[in-house]
Amino acid sequence: MEMHISLDRKSRVPLAEQIQLALAERIRSGLYQAGDPLPSVRELSRAIRVSLMTAVLAYEKLEATGYAYRHHGKGTFVRIPSSEKDEILKNINQKNSYDWQLAIPDYLGRSMFRHVGAVNRKDVKYPLHRIKLHTEELLPIQHFQRALQQASSDRSSIGDYAPAAGDEALRIKLASLFQHKSSALTASELLITTGTQQAIDLVARTFLGPGDLVAVESPTYPGALDAFRSRGVTLIPIPTDHTGMRLDILQQLCDIHPPKMIYTLPTGQNPTGSVMSIHKRQTLLEIAQSYNTLIVEDDPWEELYFEDLPPRSLFSLDRSGHVIYMKGFSKTIAPGLRLSVIAARGSVYQRLLHAKAVTDLSTPLFNQRILLHLLEQNMNEHYYKVRGQLKKRRDEIHQLLKRHAPSVWTWTLPTAGPFFWLTSTVGVNTDALFVEAESQGVLFFPGSFFYSGNSESSSLRIGFATLPESQIHEAILTLCQLLHNIDSN
């Protein structure tokens, strides 16, 4: 197994520890499997240009933390902490015809998502890790069926490709819906993508490379961290409070090392559910303008707020093309279609369009036409209804947590986005808690997923849109019982 590990040779973190952390992360994310052979110390030192001593030290640390296992005379092998030794030994001794493949270097970073990623595991009773809207209770199924009828009656939707930028009729419709964001916005400034993950990844592959600095809210959406990491950038975590990114800290960073890009979720910050004030939005934009930094504004929850209407988007305040705006439709309308739109200007738009063509030529036309016909119906009533129902769920959970969660746990009431972010004030390791919860059919995302570092976390995110409403009471009580059990251990 060869690998590319980006080392920061100027960092105060010793190289051996950087290697250990990089390897541990690849193992935790499921990229390396139990029993996979690691390169020999000599190979490792040659591949990533470190001394033999550093390589030895890195493996010793990896062993000490339970992520590696030495098999005398055969080398060092991947181990998953808490998995059975038998399984590992079985794998080590099983030589197969694909072993040569492990000598092919790859360019992977991490992909935390796959770990819990199995979306419909049958052993999961309470999928609190998910945040998509419950199909029957919250998605606009009737609207969808009508839109589908219209799309399928037009044979070109079935029989043709879309242009790289996306279906023109859809882009025109979106430009008119976005008039409140920016009155001068035209269809030629919009780019349709296959979900927001693709939108983020397109931005990353177009503008980011090794050595670039990217400022991210900490904690933030793990899929964005994966996409940025895959380009070898240095992530700068900016702490958040109940109004989002700490701009005082961002400003300090910019004075020393202006980042090339700032990734933010100003409305319904994931996972904390905060909404950034208009004042902070203006300041953030001014910072970006002063340092000629790109802002990536990810806005899936615009319509799903629980208090006041959220302030205007950063994109709508921007006059100089610093903001790349992205809005997904999976969250609020139709997950099965996987559609998002990027709004951007000038050469930044042109370059994203080229990257899109190289990535997959274009997003499926049929899906775009269904979305077009969905948006031609008035969706405001749908949003209004869903807001009400989600707010009811939110308030119920808030009450349940107040009554049943151990007192050492705190949380913020989300003002947009259907998720709670719970934190233990006594430092419970939620990675360990996850294993326990999983065995009881309860899933959540451990806090470590949302941080750019490799650190353990004592937070966790639970989503409240995916379960049927009738199960929420029971799910939260089960979770609280788990929290009590871990506290008393």
Place this chain on the structure above:
Amino acid sequence: MEMHISLDRKSRVPLAEQIQLALAERIRSGLYQAGDPLPSVRELSRAIRVSLMTAVLAYEKLEATGYAYRHHGKGTFVRIPSSEKDEILKNINQKNSYDWQLAIPDYLGRSMFRHVGAVNRKDVKYPLHRIKLHTEELLPIQHFQRALQQASSDRSSIGDYAPAAGDEALRIKLASLFQHKSSALTASELLITTGTQQAIDLVARTFLGPGDLVAVESPTYPGALDAFRSRGVTLIPIPTDHTGMRLDILQQLCDIHPPKMIYTLPTGQNPTGSVMSIHKRQTLLEIAQSYNTLIVEDDPWEELYFEDLPPRSLFSLDRSGHVIYMKGFSKTIAPGLRLSVIAARGSVYQRLLHAKAVTDLSTPLFNQRILLHLLEQNMNEHYYKVRGQLKKRRDEIHQLLKRHAPSVWTWTLPTAGPFFWLTSTVGVNTDALFVEAESQGVLFFPGSFFYSGNSESSSLRIGFATLPESQIHEAILTLCQLLHNIDSN
């Protein structure tokens, strides 16, 4: 405008010429627009680490070939050969608020596709550049409508995401359909992607990086060249004959510099329409095994052959995980869905799966369910019918070309894939011919699109599946008239 240009400092091609060619290609592909400012000589020399003299020389060459324009006291600007000077001057003098964006470095290679990429231009009378099946005459619309009914009656198709690997039911169905390829194939070795372009791009981003060698058939599919280029690899063009890649030349290359990957279209080679014999397939696989090279086998035309049944796929012959197989369904069943599947084994599969999750989480579930229900119907009759109709079109065009094309043009009769590859024996520049043809409403792909180098070409590709059958006669006669006109110039 800053840029990253990969220079090969060991090459016999002078650096200035490498820079000139790289810039010209970005301009020809439409990435840089007329009037865009190029970096100053000083900036260029600093950005890509060449001497000032080399930068000056590169710009002089660029000017000499018509791709740049010096504006005294303002710098050097992009020019599109044959476009109007007025337009360029207008752009130069128009300063706008997005100009700062040109200072953002990007990591783009080329994307030839966008150039002619507007799929449904209304000014095009004969879209001979396209190769998709004509919707009413050749696509299985009735089957599609039935499949759509079934997919939309299941609400989970609409309301949920697919797993990163793709819908399990679809993968199980495909594994059973692929039994003739490989009897031991399981659903867990299949990965659903959003079209074959994404499949190729996933392979590129996972396994390729700067300095890697990739052997490609020459000419070949331009989308693959774009994806490989975007990773900074060195492309090694291997000439083709009427049976595909010249393995004697590949073997010579391997003896000196074994490539990391070989990309091939053994059935319906694009653009030449050739089919590789079973003997050559076995030899190619042996070469890959000897040098531990990955083969990427792109197989969109498996069912659309015009003579004998094509030999078994490379994937079906492979016992050691050297072949990454990809099959698109856009070409033969439903372009609007944009679906393909990758078959791969061992850790190569695992790593592609991770890359897929980072790229876009998963391909739309709804589309996958429609394809599932399409494949549950028997599609063999459809393939049989389309083969017959395409063969009829092919033979008609062959006769028309024999009768009406100037005698200095040659072509190969395709044995799979709906396209002809025409070559002028007197060296007509088909880039220039393209401009002339476009003005008369006839589109084709000039040969230069299909080569990894920057060279002009005297070949062109015409597709015969997209037009209605009734227009073929007229389209070919119009094209032949154009070829006559250019010959007499």
